[in-house]
Amino acid sequence: MGKLSSYQLRPILALIFWALAGFAFGQNVIEGQIIDKTTGETLIGATVVIKGTSTGSTTDFDGNFSVKTDKEPPLTLVISFMGYKKQEIEVTDFSDKIKVKLESDNVLLDAVEIVDTRITDRQKQAPLTVETMDVIAIKEAPSGNFYESLGTLKGVDMTSASLGFKVINTRGFNSTSPVRSLQLIDGVDNQSPGLNFSLGNFLGASDLDVKSVDIVAGASSAYYGPGAFNGVINMTTKDPFVFQGLSGSVKVGERNMLEGAIRWAQAIKNKDGEEKFAYKINAFYLQANDWEAENYSPVYDSESARSNPGGYDAVNIYGDERVESNADESSAFGAIDYPGLNTFHRTGYKEVNLADYNTQNAKLGVAFHYKFREDLRAIVASNYSTGTTVYQGDNRYSLKDIQFFQNRFEIRQDDKWFFRAYATHENSGNSYDIVTTAIRLQEASMGDVEWNEAYKQTWGSVLGPQVTTLPGYPNRFNYDNAQQWQEIGLNPFLSQYRDSIVRFHQLNRQYIDSQLVSKDQARYYPGTARFDSAFNNITSKKFTDGGSLFYDRSALYHVQGEYKFEPSWATIRVGGSARLYTPDTRGTIFNDTLEYTRQQTDTGTIITDSAYKEITNFQYGVYAGLERYFFKEQLKASATLRMDKNENFDYIYSPALTMVYTPNEKHTFRTTFSSAVRNPTMADQFLYYDVGRAILLGGLNGYDSLVTTESFESTLSSLNQDSLDYFNVDPIKPEQVRTVELGYRGIFNKKVFVDASYYHSWYTNFIGYQIGIDAEFNNLNFLSGFQPYRISSNAQSTVTTQGFSIGANYYFAKKLTLNGNYSWNKLVSGDDDPIIPAFNTPEHKYNLGISGRELSWGFLPVPGFFGFSANYKWVEGFIFEGSPQFTGPIDSYGLVDAQINYNWPRINTTFKLGASNLLNNEVYQVYGGPRVGRLAYFSILYEWKRKR
Template sequence: MICHFRNYQKLNYLNKIKIGVFLLLMIGAGTLSAQTIIRGKIVDAQDGEPLIGANVRIENTEVGTVTDWDGVFRLETELNPPLTLILSYVGYENMKVNYAQNDPPLNIAMNSQSINLGSVVIKSERLTEKQKTAPLTVESLDLNAIKETASTNFYDGLGALKGVDLTAASLGFKIINTRGFNSTSPVRSLQIIDGVDNQAPGLNFSLGNFLGSSELDVRKVDIIVGASSAYYGPNAFNGVISMETKDPFFHHGLSAYVKGGERNMLETAVRWGHVLRNDQGDAWMAYKMNFSFLRADDWEAENYNPVFDTEAGVGNPGGYDAVNIYGDEYYPGNDLTTAPPWRFVGMGIWHRRGYKETDLVDYDTKNIKGNVALHFRTNPDAEYLSPEIIVSSSLGNGTTVYQGDNRFSLRNILFLQNRLEFKKKDKYFLRAYMTIDDAGDSFDPYFTALRLQEQAKDETTWSADYTNYYRSNYAKKPVELGYPELQIDVDESGNIITSFDRDAAQMWLDANQDLLKEWHQNAQTAANQPSPVNNGSKAFYEPGTDRFREVFQRIISRKSNSTEKGTRFYDKSALYHLHGEYKFEPTFLKSWTVGGNARQYRPDSDGTIFYDSAGVTLTNFEFGIYSGLDNKWGNREQWTTTLTMRLDKNENFNWLFSPAASVVYQPKDNTYLRLSFSSAIRNPTLSDQFLDFNVGRAILSGNLHGVDSLISLDSFDEYRKTLETDKLSYFSIDPIQPESVKTVEAGVRTSLWNKWYLDAGYYYSIYNDFIGYKIGLKGTFDAQTGLTDELQAYRYSANSTNQVTTQGASIGLNYYLNDVLALRGNYSWNKLNKAFEDDPIIPAFNTPEHKFNLGVSGRKMKIPSLDLKNHQLGFNINYKWIEGFLFEGSPQFTGIVPTYDLLDVQINWNFINLNTTIKIGASNVLNNQKFQTYGGPRIGRLGYITILYGN
């Protein structure tokens, strides 16, 4: 065993004054505790890694605690030193350590046992006290789990956690969601890295880990499942993805890896951390530098099935609207199905030739991430208990495909984040950061397809050319080939009688589908040529030709505003955030936390996304304050209660209150029962407030001030049949308001028979004021003819008036066969209790009702005929099953995601003496190509090999 002790040096005069004033204030407030506080850190004697969940107990008492993720512990007792501490940890030799009065923090290194255990006691296996007593469902990946994940990377590995939905819209863009109402624009989930919001300021949501942290620098990931605004602030609506990076004081030296695989994937990363010490040998500064690079051929979106609930299917002679072809959408002017069947025979519905996404999108995914951080200890003598100043800067850049209302090609997007923080662990922090993004050369492929068509021929001219060709060449053909004619007779009274054999007509149409397809194809070919009546029209721009490339580059290089009329985004938005928190420790409570934060958004899109053109400057300011009480009580302090209250104010909306309360009961060691009430609010995003985005067929608009006199789509359909304007009905939309959710949750965490670990929970949620969309028309009409003079479709952000409830349950079970092998499984059930079919506002649930994971893993396995001390083998296998569900996005991207399953496998060989690990594996190893989001690509196998040096 190794145990290091070091005496404090004498405090300087200034420090004495500070502490004296502090003590006087504390005594005057009556909150100074007379308890003995023992602090320390426990690490592995071999590699210096912190031991998570090691037990620390005062000899001959029941007073104890466990170490946290950093191997750090804090133990309070009313007993006076000297005291003897008993230390224990699974697979390590027990230790006794003496503690005297005023000893400095303990630095303890434990030796692993030299024999294999017949069974494994899992009291604290990878779980901190904070996790076990957490009032909400918390899923985690620790440092070992990150290294051992069977997926291609740690972020994909989050999808194997209980209750977590991971959706791949492309190779570079992954979405994490929990408990329903999923979206490819994850505005209802909050992603933070070291407490810093990782959202893109203009989009108001995170782009997965595309602009996040290098895998080499991630120490752990916690997913807090469900409503969490009281704990994490606005927008922690469905949950929080909290990443914590490695502290260079504890994780220093060189780490690097190179990863290669299928789809021409190449990923490299390097991390360097270093500690500087003063003349007394105290670490006073540490720094780290990170760099990572990824390139790969992205998955291509090639779904050419008809869009969900379309007017025409695959067999329609005039074509149909395919999911990943843009510009072929249904157009009312190309629909003659309501005409009498003896007129326009065979025309029905016809579609314009569109452009495949593969003709428009750059699938060469690239991602560069860099980070530099400086850490300064203001009191080096106190080591990890010292206050700390952190200065860091992070940069992300790359090219990928993002899916929202449309599919978007993000090219050379840039993300810059600077952070300044002053903190003391578990006591206080003051954090300031700013985030700036730059959309680079990003553009909208859907809108680009429409622009390409407009450059050749406007919709009205194209439709007229199509119709004229068809009628000129084929109007009389059907009758000549046996199609029934309208029969007109006169009865004895002179009345005209008409008759038509509809059955015979339908039989003829069914029997001549190939002929009709030929006619429609000829009509489309003619309409795609320059118009005979419009000298300004041009032929269809054929992909792959020079004339296509020329006009395509011209369109995507111009901004998508009313001046330049291109499809490129201009987004140089920014956010500025300030957050402070202080934790008191009065005698009558375990802790009392107070805090507050303020944020300002500064969107800048030059009219390409928001209505900030013509000199209009947009800003949005919000702030919040919160307070939380945490206490333990009972004979054995087996009860833990928390109460948190939070108030938030956005400049454009009223005050919002999001309380939370919980109780956790520990009836026996390692069994925790929890009951909680939590709530969350979500302020409307910048898009919900300020959006002004023309996507061709409609203008997507924010709704900060309300909307009057929109024409309903149903009434417009009735008007089209008669051109009678009195058929039109109008409606208004109230200004957008925040949405809210309240959740009650119950659960249990326990160890069983020294080999099992169980975590199960149930929740019930109530949602109000869902933010969704309403679609309507604005237009003017000729008073004489009733025809439209102008007509424009709008989609406005709006709130639902209905209340929705959801419920769900999850269970996770781990079985530890021995100190090497472990089995695991989890199951999740999520249910939307009632859907309001007549309410267009409620967002889609977009979540499978049933899903489960099964896995088996081995670590530090002995390799026959090799020295165990220098070679270790590990593996991880995970099987995931996802039930099919209806994914509701935009009209273009709504449809069924079929049931699918995935098998991820990896095996790793650790060369301990070389500090190197080789890892070989594959996500979706059986190449089960399935959609994970409707409108996205089929995701197949991605095999890889990784060589990792360092920790």
């Protein structure tokens, strides 16, 4: 299909904007204030609705509200606030300001403590499993920031690939590249356009500006579109009309952590005293010393053990992966010529000598809101972030000076319709591949084949003869054959002199690395000027030029809209979205490589021009949903159907059906059938990434006639080409999932809130990858060349998972809360399919927590309130499967996060002392990543509310 250019879109968007803006016209205004009848305190967040309509408003910090309407008096306002009696007020004159005094509901008086913990009707009646963190919980986060504290919520997995890169996942298939989760901020996808997933909260909001976070677990494409596969992290920032004033925070802590944030919001009134325009400005900065990856154990299923005298392949040492031997395993003749050599590995480079661990993150955001009327507004927002952190994918990467730019335009009528358009641009800065850097450093001195041959020759000419002079060296002529000599004589002898063999290997390695032939071929030793020069040269050159630097200037453009119809019998929503990806990596990540224009002349072929191949990817979707109440609003049923189309794939439909039954205010039952689609990412389609040992390819076009690695290895020893097993990789297809979920939410004894759910999911066309070899043979059937490939592809079998989670909150002593949750997740079938990505999820995990707020004691020297929170998390061990280098066991572990705070209202300041991983239990959360330990902190938060 044809694509609309930006020039074609501009007049369309302008027409839409002015058409929607035309809804702004003069209306009647009802203003008032709502207070507590007993205490006289203003009530924040009370709901005011015109009876018989959906028109209404909520109260601000001063309890004020303003409702605009086309209706003429008289009319009735319905005023409600949880824990208070609902009240109806008749309005006969719009010129009078209304003052309403709400009375506490004696029946619900004990349940007010539940209200204080912000459990809303929306949460209780949500059709999917939703975990929520609101503005108060964000301030009380024990781990020090709201994003990391999301890991304490029910069913949520939080892992740390580095200090600056946290990964959130739900319901399995966890990964340091969380492509199966969608992360939204004010409805905007904040993914990296090149990577197609969010880098934690790198391009996000600070704690000062986040009002709430909802985590929706499970398949949700029918509600949120493609990408909402296993879950949605939906963040909402503070409205500058409601949250006005100045707030600022500063935090210091271990690992030289320094964090600062500031927020300013203001609403401006027109000549009639109406707040029509508001803006907010946010700035955030973080710096700290990252955790260092220092796992020097052998990689999982390594060919060589740590005790091997010739070295081994360590997890966080790179370039030592290639293994060489002095002889074929079936022959002892190599042991005769090179006694004691056996298996050896090349000297690699530790990550600590290659990575930039100086974590930094700076974010700046600005938003402008204009109200045409109380429920109709336009928003223009812009966000920028930059920084440095470590990211783990197929390799480990230093994302250095990476930048993101995001701009948004939105116009909406509250609870009726919206139109939103945004664009995200990415600049990879000076980001580089840490593993590839190590390999390039080795190549700069000697190639692997040359190094291995030199190592072997020196051993045979110098050190092998020394082995034969050791006392007790077995004479091979005393044995029937060479094999018997090796097994009975040589191997026990080498074990007896293991320390000497280790020392010989150390001497040989030192000689090869530092003195062979000339200094130009010597190893680049970390800490030397020669190393620094080579390192800077490699990390400043693109992959395509023999370096390890990425070039990424990718972008995505997105538009979406929705309209809600409200006939008397149901609520109907219709909407759609469209997205365009424009990756630009100059061949360093994707196959947008240089293409040449050639011209045939009398003297031969000449190149007349060259340009990078352009890659784009366009997708769109439309949906419709219907919601209706039955049985006096005790049963809410809804059905949604979404259709998505990616230009490279067929139409895909995502249906969803839900029923929520609420027999009374205390109990809610729900059942859901939901579905999701995940279009192959840009990498799944267009990847072309040479990691040295193999080339990683996108699977858009598939691949014909690859050789299995098993048959290729056997052919190398037998030289029998007929024993090769060939296979084809089909073109990749979108991944789909269907989920059935049962759930329950309830309140017991007016103090206990319980939420439980069970799910079962079926995945088809699961996206993974296949590994094969493109081998070439000459006319004599001898191997003339080969290239290993890893190609994105779909699983052939259906993958099924299931799980259960339950959480409970117990509210006691008015301001104290106990909470706990447990999650069970299980891969039921599909693990035997060779291309299924790993489940990477603990089967069992739980959280236990306690918190208190607004606690006061008479002996305090200044008037104020104490608060505290603590959480214990336990995670069962599991096998983390990433790339071959980063696959291995994660041991079971438990962590304690805790904080205590003191609020001094007179100076609008809160002091907070806390720590994540308080007991400093250093643990691996990602195999190949660092051990994560304690991070203690002290923070000061200042909040001045601007009077309206």
